[in-house]
Amino acid sequence: MTALTRYERLESPGLWRETAQAQRRDVILSFGDASLVISDTAERVLTHWSLAAIARINPGRMPALYTPDPDGDETLEVDEPVMIEAIEAVRAAIARERPRAGRLRLVLLGLFTAGFAALALFWLPGALARHAVTVVPVSVRAEIGRDVLARITRINGPACHARDGVAALERLTARVLPETGAQVVVLSGGTGRAAHLPGGLILLNRALVEDHEDPAVAAGFILAESARAARNDPLAELLRTAGPLATLRLLTSGRLPDAALEAHAKTVLNATPRPLPQDAALLARFAAAQLSSVPYAYALDASGESVLPLIEADPMRGRNVPQVLSDGDWIRLQGICGP
Structure with missing residues (x-):
């Protein structure tokens, strides 16, 4: 001393x-x-x-x-x-x-407060979202998807609903995604080519049915969007941006705040879809659906340069491909956004 x-x-x-x-x-x-x-x-x-x-x-x-x-x-x-x-x-x-009890208490309190703040800031939101994704029932997911869709159509115009076209779209969905409960909606405006919402909702831009001669293009986008939703749970994506308070409300009341639904609707309309790996997993989905991946590939890139894996490894090459949609249904589907 x-x-x-x-x-x-x-x-x-x-x-x-x-x-x-x-x-x-x-x-x-x-x-x-x-x-x-x-x-x-x-x-x-x-x-x-x-x-x-x-x-x-x-x-x-x-x-x-x-x-x-x-x-x-x-x-x-x-x-x-x-x-x-x-x-x-x-x-x-x-x-x-000499150690001071008051100072030690302050240090310990500070460390506890900082630890709790870090926990609340970094761990709790993710933990709440992960828990919600595992416990929210299918019916609530479907309701959330419908609520977001209602806001999308309010912003960018209604979903196409010509009766014959809707029936043809349901048959195309059943052909591509059988027994999944998926629902496909063709939008009159907004979104890029395709998007997805909680509850198995898949959104298609009307151009995918109006600007192509082959129904395999629309079928390929439906299949690919389903694969994208499987890779990144749409409810998890919504909760990630909605925040922990909205997630807590969903867990306690079964509903999300209107502001969170509105914000997600705008995100879906404006966001660029995440690139989907052109790998064996995606090709396996085309094989299971008995769809050629080539029409989808050329719709993504007319030159074919950036989609060579989808073209060269087409799982249906050299095989008889079942009809995607009858000619009559394809015509009716192309008129789904008509008067």
């Missing part, structure tokens, strides 16, 4: 009293290892006081009066200014180094 090192050779006289009934004795004071040594005039050690335990009984008054135990009767009277300064310096140094 720096303060003790400065005063370790210092000695001074003092008056020591062991008990309240004892006579005061002339003593010599000096510093030992972590203690104040009290000796008689013949230099016989009478006692050691722990420097950490010394307390001053009469702050600011002279002569200074010290005790090793505030509840005891043992006292030491010192009137030598240099020794008083030394004792006070050592006591102050020890007090600075």
Whole structure:
């Protein structure tokens, strides 16, 4: 300790009293290892006081009066200014180094608060969303999808609903995604080529049925969008942007705030679809649906350069491809957005 090192050779006289009934004795004071040594005039050690335990009984008054135990009767009277300064310096140094319960509590509270804030900020939103995705029933997902679709059509015009065309679209959906419960909707405006919503809703731009001669193009986009939804759960995507409060409301009430639905509708309309890997998993879906991947590939890129895996590894190459849709149904589907 720096303060003790400065005063370790210092000695001074003092008056020591062991008990309240004892006579005061002339003593010599000096510093030992972590203690104040009290000796008689013949230099016989009478006692050691722990420097950490010394307390001053009469702050600011002279002569200074010290005790090793505030509840005891043992006292030491010192009137030598240099020794008083030394004792006070050592006591102050020890007090600075002594752990402070209040400060420790503040540090622990700060660490706890920071940890809780980090938990709430980084872990809790994701954990809530993951939990919601696993427990929200299919019926609630479908309702959320319909709510978002209603807002999309309010912004960019109604879904195409010519009766014969809707029936043909249902047959195309059953051909491409049998027994999945998926529903495909053709939009009169908005969205790019295709998008998906919670509840198995797949959205197609009207251009996919009006600007192509082969129903396999629309079928390929339906299949690909289903694969994209399988890779990134649409409800999880919605909750990621809606935030933890909206997620908590969904868990407690089964509904999402209107603001969250409105924001997601705009996101779906404006977002660029994430690229879908042209890998074996996607080709396996085309094979399972008995669809050629070539019409879809050329609809993505007329040059074929960026979609070579879909063209060269077409799972239906050299095989008889079942009819995607009858000519009559294809004509009716192309008129789904008609008057």
